[in-house]
Structure formats: structure tokens, C-alpha cells
Amino acid sequence: MNDPMTPANAPELVVTRVDSPDEEAAFVTLSSGAAEVVAFCHPCELVVGSRIPNRLWPLDVDVLQAAYLDDWPEEERAAPSVERLEHHGHARYSGVGQVIDAAHGRVLVRGFVIEFGEALADVRHVEFDVTRLDCAV
Incomplete structure (x- = not known):
């Protein structure tokens, strides 16, 4: 049986797109492996392929x-x-x-x-x- 999902064991999110990558803030597309969302990031130094905590x-x-x-x-x-x-x-x-x-x-x-x-x-x-x-x- 799998352990219940918690923030501590949640897989990292993967950045698949960065809008306005030269700006201090950006909208980034994140993948969970099951779906994608567009999220606001500030300050943003993310690039495509970056992995971030799932929060x-x-x-x-x-x-x-x-x-x-x-x-x-x-x-x-x-x-x-x-x-x-x-x-x-x-x-x-x-x-x-x-x-x-x-x-x-x-x-x-x-x-x-x-x-x-x-x-x-x-x-x-x-x-x-x-x-x-x-x-x-």
C-alpha cells in the first residue's frame, strides 16, 4: 500500500515554460507529471527544466x-x-x-x-x- 501524499513526499514540479524569462517576475508552466499549471513566480530565476518543491x-x-x-x-x-x-x-x-x-x-x-x-x-x-x-x- 502506498503512503498518503504529503508535502514532504510529493514529487518535485518541473518547469516546462517560462514567460518573460528576462524579467524579475514571470509566469511559469509547471508539470506535476499528471497535469500542468501556469503559476506566477517572483523573484524568478527559473529556466525550463528546473525542479522546484511541490507547493x-x-x-x-x-x-x-x-x-x-x-x-x-x-x-x-x-x-x-x-x-x-x-x-x-x-x-x-x-x-x-x-x-x-x-x-x-x-x-x-x-x-x-x-x-x-x-x-x-x-x-x-x-x-x-x-x-x-x-x-x-
Whole structure:
């Protein structure tokens, strides 16, 4: 049996593209091996092929809520708990992820660890909508 994913054992992210590589800040495309996201990086000295820790932070969280309610029957929880990550426009994302550390607000979605920075209710999956994802090196 595999150990549960945590920020400590999450695979590193790989930089696959850097927009405006000559600027101090840039939007970078990161791959988790399962999906790609565009994240803001400042200061940014990343180049294609760089590996960074698997930790992203959202800017302006518009939605962060349980994907289903506690009183829902188990068979009705399956559909809203399906992991998804949708890209809207340049940097906006919405999706559903698995809570891997409720005390620190950490969610795993499509191989990415997103740290919401606030304790999450005792739920297994959350739905979210964020203006932007940021990475730090």
C-alpha cells in the first residue's frame, strides 16, 4: 500500500515554460507529471527544466468549500469528489482536490500541492476557485 501524499513526499514540479524569462517576475508552466499549471513566480530565476518543491499558494481565493455535505450518502459523494483542475483564462483555476493536511489547508489536486493557508473543516475533498497560483523558489 502506498503512503498518503504529503508535502514532504510529493514529487518535485518541473518547469516546462517560462514567460518573460528576462524579467524579475514571470509566469511559469509547471508539470506535476499528471497535469500542468501556469503559476506566477517572483523573484524568478527559473529556466525550463528546473525542479522546484511541490507547493503552490493561491492568490484571491473566491471559493473554498466542502465538495459535498457530511449527510450525503456515500454513493452520492463519488461524483463531486472527482479530482479536477480547470484553467480559466491566463492564470485562474478552479477544481476539486483531496485534503491532505486540514490543519494547514493543504490540498492535493492532479499531482499539485496547493496550500490555502487556513485550516480546513474536517472534510476529505474541497472545491475551490482562485484568481492565480503562485510558486516560490
